Amino acid sequence: MRTVFVQIGEIMTRTPVLVAGAGLSGLSTAVFLGMHGTPALVVERHESTSTHPKARGQQTHTMEALRLVGLEDAFVAASPKSRGFALRIAASASGPVFHEILHDTFVPMGHLSPAASADASQEAAERLLLGRARELGADVRFSTELVSFEQDSDGVTAVLRDLRTGEESTVEAEYLVGADGHRSPVRTALGIGTHGSGSIAHNVLWGIRADLGHVVGEEQVLYYLQNPELSGGTGVLVSTDDADRFVVGVGFDPDTQHLDDFTPERAVEQIRIATGVPDLEVEILDRAPVETGMYVADRFSSGRAHLVGDAAHTMPPQGGMGGNTAILDGFYLAWKLAAVLRGEAGPGLLDSHDAERRPVGEWIATNQYRNAMVRTGARYDGPPPVEDPATLFFGYRHNGAVVSEPGDEHELLEDPNAPTGRPGSRAPHVVLDSPDGPLSTIELFGREFVVLTGSEEWERAAKSVAADLGVRLTAHRIGDGLTGPWAEPYGVSDDGAVLVRPDRFIAWRSPGPGPATDLERALRSVLAR
The missing domain is CATH 3.40.30.120 (Glutaredoxin)
Structure with missing residues (x-):
């Protein structure tokens, strides 16, 4: 293993593993590498971890892994203190409800695992993973971009740029992990294509503050909305970690619509339709366009570079497995990298990352796609999704x-x-x-x-x-x-x-x-x- 050091004069860093991306998969990779005694350098172009709730919930197979690094209790503590979780298909949060998919916190898994489940948001999960990664020796740098990299039989040489100062530096690593999201510059640079069902939908999402206690009660809720009065006829409403903060989304067609079409007045109108409260007082916190799709990388590995998380498999959110799979990608890859770096295994062990995780990732992404088709009311006559939690998790x-x-x-x-x-x-x-x-x-x-x-x-x-x-x-x-x-x-x-x-x-x-x-x-x- 290359010794980790920083040479100030040449701005040269050497690290066993360079991780591009500090989302769930990148930080998890760093955490589990640290557990195995291998420090990682993690670079992230954004200024911080996620400030959006995004993926929510950690199932028992994920919590088994988090228990190993002392994070199980922290994830449980970060879960909202609500009476449960409801997942419904409805015209609005006020009803009518067409179908109630789930009305419980989690399906009991005690016959298959000793671990608990948690309901932490991605916002909270990334903060917890960041803290633990640093405790276990990771160097995590925000506002830092991976500009380019080259690899040969001896390692990976990468150029980084500090986005605050514009200063560039060079990193030499034994291995590179691409955890840089669904558009993955690492995957693109490796020349790895994708396959899958492609783009499914575009939405515009608003983070809002509003008093919806009389509508949703004390539950954590996720509504998939089917309503002709909403843009695109579809929408979503989901709780966050704060009782008065929600995310509301509606359909958005980038070919015929522009984000500026959603003026503050129209945004409030759409939010009121989604909530079913015509006179709702709304504070809009942020707005973002989001594309939902299903893509799987053609390969998860190329030479000394390996893909995890959305860089390897992008999936619709329906089904809740995206965040769990991202964390476990890091768990399953880290022990192999550490074993090779310690000299306990040959480089051939890392060939199994693609052989093992690509079939699993593709299966999970396909299942999420089927969930999306069913839950959004799309025209779909394919196989139904697998809904048995035991099969999905274990x-x-x-x-x-x-x-x-x-x-x-x-x-x-x-x-x-x-x-x-x-x-x-x-x-x-x-x-x-x-x-x-x-x-x-x-x-x-x-x-x-x-x-x-x-x-x-x-x-x-x-x-x-x-x-x-x-x-x-x-x-x-x-x-x-x-x-x-x-x-x-x-x-x-x-x-x-x-x-x-x-x-x-x-x-x-x-x-x-x-x-x-x-x-x-x-x-x-x-x-x-």
């Missing part, structure tokens, strides 16, 4: 850096309610008894490779292989302070062994006893060594 597999078994056809999905323990699937949540009380197997994973076994022989083998290969590997033997019916959900016998990756996906398993060389070969294969 049902996808990573078919890349794993040791596949005979007969495995590399399916993307499986039912997490009936776990198979196959390599590529998420390690099942099993509650064990420990000296300190109940403990989920999920709590044993997340920072390093783990061998889960009931056998002393496999436990000894794991320690020996870890020492021989110089890999961070821990063995947890069930029966040595931990007890419980773990073997069946993992598809092995009590004398078998399961190798779990740092991202809690199963890399390899042995149904029963076996030689240490089996574990060593599995690790070498996964780490591309």
